[in-house]
Amino acid sequence: MVYTQKCVYGIAVLFYISIQLKEEGGITLKVIEADNLSKTFRIKQKEKGMAGSIKSVFRPQTKEIHAVDQVSFSVEEGEMLAFIGPNGAGKSTTIKMLTGILYPDGGRAQILGIDPVKKRKQLCYQIGTVFGQKEQLWAHLTPYDNFRFFGAIYDIPDSETERRIQEFSDIFELGAFINTPVRSLSLGQRIRCEIVASLLHKPRVLFLDEPTIGLDPVVKDHIRSLIKQMNRELHTTIFLTSHDVGDIEKLCKRIMIVNAGQIVLDESMEHLKYHYLNKKIIEMKLSNHTPLPDLPGLTVLKEKNGQVRLEVDTAVMKINDALRFIDAEQAEDITISNVPLENIIMEIYRSENRVQVP
Template identity: 50%
Template structure:
């Protein structure tokens, strides 16, 4: 069953042209001139219930504008969309009972109240049956381990604690579709990992459709089935994450601290990015070797004091996609569509 269907969706913003100087300002007041900014252009895709879709793209690509249209916050300039059978901008109220949203950069929790009060308010907004609400709330408190700070005002919570509360709050009414806009932004590795586990648990147990935007390659790799990449408002890639990984997420950065200073390093698939005393940054091409092989080859010659393995930033992956398909290639082929 399709839970999201989008056809030729577009959004242009009309902006007043600002002219320089006093006379320019007066002229702009009397006879304003406008320019048009195309944020999203002819976007078409659909998602089936239970799918986890990564919606990716560089800054300013049109991701948030698309999410705002799909959650009914913005009216499109062209095209159509249906989320759970509702037109988001015409049936926003009805839809809000069935979807949840988390904006990493914008809190939906009341800043000066403890999370428990926000939960209470949301239960009223969503008109939840008291017993259902209590059961669901307690389950989320346990899963998200919110107990210790449930009664602390939101402004005193760390980013990771707040984000766990944000996601729990968005799930109180058991939404069928969850929009997550940068849910792990600014979080440390451990908290990111915990949040990903919780999202995966939810997806497994409740079959929620997840529509996620992130600049973190780890989020996409670990959470999503499929990736749609948008640039300059247009879709340039739509395929399984596995395909995207094989073609474009082929490098990982390995940072090492060794016991002694390393000499020349000549390992297949390994490029030295930086060498600084006993510190070493390597780029490992996972198409040519595995992290495990590279590390065991290094361990054969050195003692490793510390090691971290990082994904390249999403921007690098997207740049690589453009590199492979040719610059200005906004019309990238849609690779084997998901059946």
């Protein structure tokens, strides 16, 4: 009896300490853990021409591609992480392994303590996925019918599905088109519905693969605000893949860059901005030939027939100052943009000072 009392007392104390630690931010739950995750694909090869085709029948050749090569990282609950990289870097393969679609050749992954390989179905209830280039909604059904469908698929009671449809319809402003067949919706409206369909079962982790692809800037901004709101209110962990710097800048506090199947950078957004996104490109068409000043932080990338392309390092020089120095009043046309993401990725990849992944 005394022993039982001691045990109960001990458990209670541990429970109290864990709550206190969590409230103080001392405990952070790792929702995604990848440990030396690897995936190799065998791609068929064929020599050119008819002879090559015949040869490949009798002696098929394959080439091994290490799509993901011993990748390790972890993501904490409520984090918004950008997982980016050039095409073929291994982003989607990593997501597909994390969601249990692909089986890793090596290493292991755990999402909320669940092994995606062994318990994919169990994991489905805890995660949501939005693939901007793929439709998961049934085109001939209305968003409402689709949501009812997803509610049933995820074993949500009908009354609760109704309540959630109403809730998300208000947040994502779907009222005007909730009864219009999906095939008749605009891309922006469809993406909003896709996100709602992925959120209906209230997943703890949401994988977003290029959610704003093909959207106009206004809709993009709207979608980003909604994702932010969702993260804030539902505390959903966001694992975002995008080629859009805007998505990454406005949504994520942490960025992970993957290239050739390996993580080449894992940093906070602030650190990346300070080191890499502080460069702006100014493209101008000048009416008169104006000599360009030679100033620190200002690099002339191209100059031909009045067309000028400059790179401004905003850590050294403000963009306003740069425009003043180059006499922007002479400009017939002017465009200011970020350094393309691909350039940043290439720059990071080429850098010798690769950040070691913890």
